[in-house]
Amino acid sequence: MKRVYVNEERCLGCHLCEYWCAYANSGEKDIMTAFKLGKDATPRINVEDDGDVHFAVQCRHCDDTPCVKACITGALSCNDGVVEINRDKCVGCYTCVLTCPYGCIVIDKKNGGKTVTKCELCTDNSNGEPVCVRECINGAIVFEER
């Protein structure tokens, strides 16, 4: 299965992927609107920095899916290897947030933290391809079969 991978040798820590991710999943007409007018788009990818080391992290779509197992309402499910979230079922208990070993499930600020959100490989928006990969200025993020 194709997954998003990050090459820390190439990651510059510019954090632009976060902004493009947040915008891509915001449904807003452009990146400015997504962050202005009090709107608070939430990125599903986060760049972790430690000195000169930078690493963009997002859902690994693990094979053993601990988050799916932990979900109390069945809002998280794994379909064809992609861990997806059904926001109608999520009650915002954050159990998955505690469970995820990578810290990749984040609280969705957009609706006041009533649900969580996570990377769904841009299958749930109109981009058709992971936007973090497309917009990475240094080719550090790739979407490929390994």
Add this chain to the structure above:
Amino acid sequence: MSVNYIPAVFEVLRDTDRCIKCRACERQCANEVHYFDEDFDKMQVIEAQCVDCQRCVTICPTSALKIRKNQNEFREGANYPQKLIIENYLQAQTGAVLLSSMGNPVDLPVYWDKILINASQVTNPSIDPLREPMETKVYLGKKSLDIKRGDDGEIIPDTEYPQLELDVPIMFSAMSYGSISYNAHESLARAATQLGTFYNTGEGGLHKDFYKYGPNTIVQVASGRFGVSKQYLDQGAAIEIKMGQGAKPGIGGHLPGKKVNADVSQTRMIPMGTDAISPAPHHDIYSIEDLRQLIFSLKEATEYKKPVMVKIAAVHNVAAIASGIARSGADILVLDGFRGGTGAAPTRIRDNVGIPIELALAAVDQRLRDEHIRNEVSVVVAGSVRSSADCVKAFALGADACYIGTAALLAIGCHLCRSCHGAKCNWGIATQRADLVRRLNPDFAYKRLVNLVHAWDHEIKEMMGGMGINSIESLKGNRLMLRGVGLNDRELEILGIKHAGE
């Protein structure tokens, strides 16, 4: 602390309606121009630190940034322009020689732009490179016209002297590891290999990781002899003796100590953090006969298997010097014009010493022909070959091949901010800071170099086809294919071309 007389050179304009405060500009500016002001909840700038490298402008996701020349103006005066006033302030403040990078930006004539190319009409058909073969392969090296035949009467195909085979007539000129980054070197090496041409190590030695690109590498020997060893000489396909450089004729290479990190130190064989200042002359070459000895020392060391190139800066007496070099055993002569780039040079030298490559090339090619020794040496030109049209004009004036340096750097992101000597290149090219070097991804960069040269090569073929020429040999020295515009008789005479309309 007294008053700082020096104003910012640039203004950084931010459209706050567009800025989303992502702070990418802040994170990507090695000059620390941008910062986030928590009190005002907005991005602020320290303009004096901006070098206009355009990194922030390029990556800004909302196109919120623009850099422009500082609109603040000193009182005008033709004799003392603002730039000169500021330079005097700077020198009064520091007591130092002014340093600059890249090529001479001064408003002096660019002869390429005053030369026009011919095309066929009626009497002779133009040729379409998409439909007919069109050849740009070049062999560089000394050519002996002495035909040898075996007992069977057949020609023995022995060129006598080693040759360099170029699939495209463009090479990457000398840029040392140190002045540019590991990733930049890797990009050039990989591109040269894919293109079937050559890149040049410059005077900083050759990183062991790049030995595998040896068949497409020209190794340079300069006055500092940095990184020169038997093993190093053996790696290259050819050896270039750098006698001079167009950007700074008369002085040696400059590598600021802040660019000498562990890897550079090891490759150059010098201590970490020390300035690498090459001697102005080669201290074993005080005359032309000494050059001959170095040429043959290098040939001996490499068993006469590799062509030896000699690179000189285009200076006033260039034709006679070139003729002397051709008679000294050099296989290839490199002429570097006064617009040639550098990682660091004294500003006054960069901007005032040397002559235009177009005139130097024309004079040298003609002199070598007058002396009947044009066949004894190939001529490569460098020092601001900016486009395929410049290449075509260079070939028609008499060059065998072109070196590109600045154009190659542009291909991999350089924005010509001319701040290489600061060692903080935001594009990861002219720096050794690991976090900055990482910004140049060789996987992308080498493809961009390949693209650039392919595009130029195709344009060269288009222009050749227009002239009815289908092989580059027939363009070489074909000055009838050129006409000058707006040039005086003296200039036309030196260039050996007619005026448009003649």
Add this chain to the structure above:
Amino acid sequence: MQKKEGEIRIPSGCAITGFISRNGNRISGGDAIKSIEVMHDRSNGLGGGFAGYGIYPEYKDQYAFHIFYESSEAKDYTEKYLDRHFDIINLSKIPTKQVKEITKEPLIWRYFVNPLPTRVAASQLDEEEYVAQCVLKINKDHKDSFVFSSGKNMGVFKAVGFPEDVGRFYRLDEYAGYSWTVHGRYPTNTPGWWGGAHPFALLDYSIVHNGEISSYDANRRFIEMFGYQCTLQTDTEVITYIIDFLNRKKKLTLSEIAEVIAAPFWTTIERREPKECERLKYLRNVFAGMLITGPFSIILGYKGGLMALNDRLKLRSMVVGEKDDMFYIASEECAIRAICKDAEDIRAPRGGEAVIAELNEEGRRKCL
């Protein structure tokens, strides 16, 4: 003021024809006129000329100089030069006949000469080189004198006019030779003088050429390094010098010369078997400055033979044909049919393919 050929470069189109009797039968110049006449429209009346080989059997060991003089002063000056350098065996005006189409004729003289052995020895050159340098010297430095033919047992006849009129003017039906080449010129400008007409010749080499080579200045500037002076600025002149250099000085065979001046493409070379590939690469690399590109079809006349060659893209028409011992080359088939109705094996040689026809043993015995 209008410039003469040599002061400017004049692009031209042309008609060419040539033939050889391999048995060495001597054929009248009248046939050459007949052959070129049918291609009248390929010329525009601004130049025509002939080269005949084997036409001076009685003086076959002397160099035959044909010279144009624009004035009698020029003639006096050049004759003094000839006297100093050569033993003049015979001299005369070249016989001509009034033809109304041919006007403004210069003085046209012919000299059969032997180089003075003492001068040759003093020059430290071989005899042919000595003669060639004298010819080049006159053409470069003697105002109003032009040596347009300098071979042995061969001669060039040329003028401004249509080639058939030029042939009649020179009374070529009164000459007979084993081979002839003819040229009808279609220049874009008026050449201004007769020296600009073709064939162009040096020693025994003569060239008739149809084309406008794009590599002209590259070739000119290269060959001028080897003691040649391109005073006419014509393709024919530079091609002649290149062939003279490669054949006489570098001892390349004619087919090797074809591989230099109309070299195969690199991709073609790479497909050849390794040894051949190396040889062709070598020739192309070393003689790069002599590659000729742009359209041309040429007939090279030389002692004992003809070679036909097209540029490597075949951008100019040229056909060859045969009948018994005769071999024909022409821009158009009609020029061959005009003198040999039933010529056989008419074909168009490929671009870059050298076609060579030479005297056979019998012919060599008779004519050389």
